[in-house]
Amino acid sequence: MSVLEYVANGLVFSSIIVLASIGLSLVYSIADFANFAHGDTMTIGAYAALVTFGSVGGLGIAVLGLPLGFFVALAVGVAVAAVVAVLTHKLVYEPLDAGSIGMLITSIGVAFVYRAVVQLGFGTDFTEFGVPILRPIDPLVDYGIRVTLHDVAIVASAAILVGTLHVLLQYTDLGRKMRATADNPNLARVSGIRTNRVKLWTWIIGAGLAGAGGVFLGLYNQLSPRMGFNILLVVFAAVILGGIGSVYGAMLGGFLIGMVNQLTPLLTDVGIPIGIEYANALAFVIMVAVLLVRPSGIAGEAAT
């Protein structure tokens, strides 16, 4: 495979990681704990989309190689992930009288419940969206890049979602309130911001993005009840690399970690014998190395 192809794959994978890590980072900054259920929220979104796609089928004309029904399924996946996260927040996290570590441990229990429910409903095997398998885009094959229209759809959708989030954060009232709450919750509250409502919106946006990431991950690879948990560690690496709690850091970290993950085979070419099976491990080594040099991550504030 050519270097360009690795880069193209990295771009696709990065898009998924970026979607997931933004959500994780948002929740981290406003709810103030490391949410270990985030990966399984992605799984929930993916399976909700799977069910929806199964019932609406190949509705309408195809956009970027995907039937319109797939985008309906994507929307449902996002919505279900958001609803599940809000319900969990209301039922589990809000009544909980615990510090950030207690919340973290609770979120592991929540993750298990999510995954167990998915396993009970769909079994433990791998499954796929029933979308037609495409051939690589011809003009690009000449350059040694084999990507399908689906890959383009993933990158484009992620770019649209990330752009929308940027506009939301920078130019809307809700965005300003979210940034204020993340910065200093107490100050935000005494300034008249209803931080509880902001928190709710954070859960909706964060889990919604995770749901979208899950759907795309299912499209890129396959669906399995462990898909979200397996990718969670990579997402955490991205968030820490970018700086915990920083949304833009999460975008950058997600991009870098996704790229490194897909570029791992190149290491063998330059004489470092690390196979693709260690791609996830490499993400961790990078994370730990960054922590040694810059404990707060690339875009994090100095004080941790």
Place this chain on the structure above:
Amino acid sequence: MSALTRPRSAVADLTRAERGVAGFIAVVSLLLLYGLFSGGLGPAYFLYLLGLVGMYVLLSFGLNAQWGYTGLINFSVAAFFGLGAYGTALLTADSSPLAGGFNPLIGLVVGLALAAVVAVLIGIPTLRLRADYLAIASLGLAEVVRLIVLNQNEWTNGSAGVRSIPGFFEGWPVLETFPQAMPGIRIEIIPGSPIVLGQSFWQSSLNVALVTIFVAVTYLLLRRVHRSPWGRVLRTIRSDEDLAEALGKNTYAFKMQSFVLGSVIMALAGVFYTHLNLFVSPGDLEPINTFYVWIAVILGGSGSNRGAIFGGFVIVAIQEGTRFLGNAFPATLPVDLPSALGVIESTYATVVGNFASTRLLVIGLLIVLVMRFRPEGILPPQRELIWPAALDDDTPAGGRAAPGSHPTETPADGGNAEADEPSTTGGDRSAGGDERHATGDDRSTEDDRDE
């Protein structure tokens, strides 16, 4: 205090939670004994279960030393367990791709040393940072260790695992041939279902004896260090790290020591498991095993060694009990429901048909419910933190605080003097001579500090 001389007041001294736990243990023991005598439970398997309990108790002790004492949140229990297990397996097994055939004692030492080295390596970058970094980094480290074990076939046999591992007492005088030397015994308590104590039974009893020694030594060591000045610094770090820093303690060094100590204990559990199971595979390093241990510690009570023992029993009950239940329940609902309630029937069939997933669901709910309703655990540490001598001198029998009324998150409420441990032990008195001058007012400072 002495349960032997005044059994009735010993029962009255227990808190409600302790009575519940005692009742639970009694019921489980009766069930097990019934299974044993009715022939449903082989004696060798029964002892194997006890060995597993001992293993989980060791793991919980290790995690307690890190999380319960110091507040270090370590999600790589399975990795340190695996380092101990693979460390000894690769050195002792005949089929080892590395140098096999060594004495298990050498495997023990190497496994523990390996865990200590890795603990230092992961501790260096993460222990200075805020707590949740350690959580994430250690989970990542566990994954790295698992990936290496899974993929480096030439060192570890990869996914095939390591077989033909000798028992721990291989190569020892007398003990090596003990199981063969013992006669087979046949006991018939319930007519028609005899219990046969054969070679595998004696082999298992050796394992149980071994783990009992491991647990006892670890328990005494941990209790000793927890009550020492070193342990007091750890508790201070857990409740207020800045305070410990302000008092001139090098908190980083203390955290590192606690982290290494706990990791070595986890590796000890791994060494034992290897020689119990005689087979290890990368599946033993799955993250779910880490979370089993976390449940044992949280459920038992963070920082409480009694709680860790209780937690070990509960985990084995969950693991082996659900396996048994999954087979015992009929695959479909035995009663016919009207078709409107068909969803109940299908749900039942799904839940019973996929007991592995159901077990995951139960574990998840258990974590959430414990954190929600009893974050201090079932048996929070009470008198474990107090020097026995201080108790005898200072605490009149009537002057106890109301038991179980402190839903605090920190592990200690030193004022509650109820516990079922004997109040003094020879080991503590003789070993603790140089600290005992502080015990008189120690108790009151502990109250202030930890609540």
